[in-house]
Structure formats: C-alpha cells, structure tokens
Amino acid sequence: MTSRTACTLALAASAGLARAQVVADGSFEASGPMLPAPGIWVGESTHFDTPLCDPASFGPGLPSAARTGQWWAWFGGVDIAPSSSSLEQVVSIPSGPASLRFYLHADSDRPTPTDFFRVRIDSTPVFTIFNTQLGGFRDSYIPVTIDISAYAGASRTLRFECQTSGGGYLTSFFLDDVSIEPVGQHPCYANCDNSTGTPLLTANDFQCFITRYNNNDPYANCDQSTTFPLLTPNDLQCFVNKYVAGCP
Numbered sequence: 001m002t003s004r005t006a007c008t009l010a011l012a013a014s015a016g017l018a019r020a021q022v023v024a025d026g027s028f029e030a031s032g033p034m035l036p037a038p039g040i041w042v043g044e045s046t047h048f049d050t051p052l053c054d055p056a057s058f059g060p061g062l063p064s065a066a067r068t069g070q071w072w073a074w075f076g077g078v079d080i081a082p083s084s085s086s087l088e089q090v091v092s093i094p095s096g097p098a099s100l101r102f103y104l105h106a107d108s109d110r111p112t113p114t115d116f117f118r119v120r121i122d123s124t125p126v127f128t129i130f131n132t133q134l135g136g137f138r139d140s141y142i143p144v145t146i147d148i149s150a151y152a153g154a155s156r157t158l159r160f161e162c163q164t165s166g167g168g169y170l171t172s173f174f175l176d177d178v179s180i181e182p183v184g185q186h187p188c189y190a191n192c193d194n195s196t197g198t199p200l201l202t203a204n205d206f207q208c209f210i211t212r213y214n215n216n217d218p219y220a221n222c223d224q225s226t227t228f229p230l231l232t233p234n235d236l237q238c239f240v241n242k243y244v245a246g247c248p
C-alpha cells in the first residue's frame with residue numbers, strides 16, 4: 001500500500017466517523033476522490049468507472065451539480081447505448097422507526113417509461129421512479145423520505161441503481177446527501193422546536209415549521225404523502241390540526 005493510498009483511506013475513515021451516521025459518506029465527498037478504487041460506496045457503471053462525479057471529472061456543460069460539496073452521483077446520462085449503474089454500501093440500521101432520506105434531481109427527453117431509478121434494501125425495492133414521472137425533480141434536488149422501519153435492527157445493503165435504454169434518448173438521475181435517520185425525535189409532532197417549557201406549544205413552533213417547510217425538510221411532510229411534490233399546503237393544514245390538537 002502506498003502512503004498516498006493509506007492517507008486517502010485515513011481521510012475517508014475520519015470523514016465517516018465525524019458524521020457518526022448510519023450511512024457513511026452520504027454526500028460522496030470521501031468516496032469520490034478515491035476513484036477508480038472502491039470507496040465507502042461501491043459503484044458499478046456500464047460506461048464509466050463509477051456513477052460518482054465532480055465538476056473536474058466531466059468538464060463544462062454539466063447538466064447538474066452537487067447539492068452539497070463537490071461530488072454527487074450521476075446515473076444514466078448516456079443516449080447512444082443502454083446503461084446500467086449502481087452504488088451500494090452495507091448499513092447497520094438501529095432498531096426502531098427509521099427513515100431513509102436522499103436528494104434526487106433528474107431529467108429525461110424519453111417519452112416512454114423505460115428508464116428508471118430504484119432504491120433497494122437488500123433485494124427489496126423500496127422506491128422506484130420512471131423517466132416519465134419526474135415532475136419537480138426536473139427543476140432541482142428534492143428530498144425523498146422513505147419509511148424503512150421494517151428493515152431496522154439489522155445490517156442491510158442499501159443500493160441505488162438505474163437502468164436506461166439509450167436509443168438516442170437521454171435520461172439522467174442525480175443523487176446526493178443520503179442519510180438514514182431515526183424517526184420519533186419529535187414525540188409530539190407539533191412541538192417543532194423541541195421546547196420543554198410551559199406552554200409546550202408556542203408561536204415558535206409555527207415559525208419552526210415554516211422554516212423547515214421552506215427548507216424542504218422531510219419533517220414538514222406532515223401528511224406523510226408520497227407523491228411529488230412531497231410538501232404542499234396540505235402539510236401546513238396538517239400541522240395546524242396537530243397544533244390545535246395539542247400535546248399529551
């Protein structure tokens with residue numbers, strides 16, 4: 001092992017530890033610079049070394065960018081031939097309710113639903129989106145939150161995968177900021193600011209909700225909707241209802 005490789009591995013390890021998260025290197029900043037060697041994320045791609053990229057990898061004219069940092073994952077992006085690509089890592093999900101969260105941005109000029117982006121836990125698909133379902137994902141990164149409580153309390157393989165069919169049509173899915181978070185940090189949902197005083201619910205909770213809504217925080221998906229956009233005026237009404245109902 002060369003000293004440079006050892007240094008890179010040490011940096012990657014410290015980056016993972018610093019975050020202390022279930023998903024290591026969720027922003028791909030540690031794995032990207034390790035190319036073409038496998039990093040914390042293990043990637044496969046039909047036409048490239050890996051789905052991971054940064055601006056220096058592809059030069060000018062990129063259709064997207066990292067949501068945070070310099071690195072993100074670009075699935076698809078080939079119009080002359082079919083493509084298949086994936087990224088995966090083994091995660092140890094603590095017991096209890098848990099959510100998988102990631103940010104997705106996408107584009108496609110294909111009129112038929114043949115290209116898709118899919119998330120699997122072990123072999124089970126937990127999220128699939130086809131190129132004809134992109135909606136607001138075309139405009140910017142949008143957070144996606146998936147209840148993965150059924151997979152908690154064990155080591156699982158978290159896998160993102162994509163298949164596109166080429167033929168002159170271009171479909172791209174861009175991924176960044178993957179995390180797995182415990183659910184239930186808010187024992188009483190309406191107590192957005194996690195205050196402990198009396199009264200428990202105050203105007204601060206409204207302000208807190210609005211701020212998190214504007215930041216596209218999955219917390220603000222009060223009605224637990226799964227269609228896009230995830231955050232709608234229904235969520236504000238939902239929050240008001242929970243606020244009025246009070247906390248036990």
Ligand SMILES: [Ca+2]
Pocket residue numbers: 026027028029066067068069070071072176177
């Ligand atoms: Ca990133």
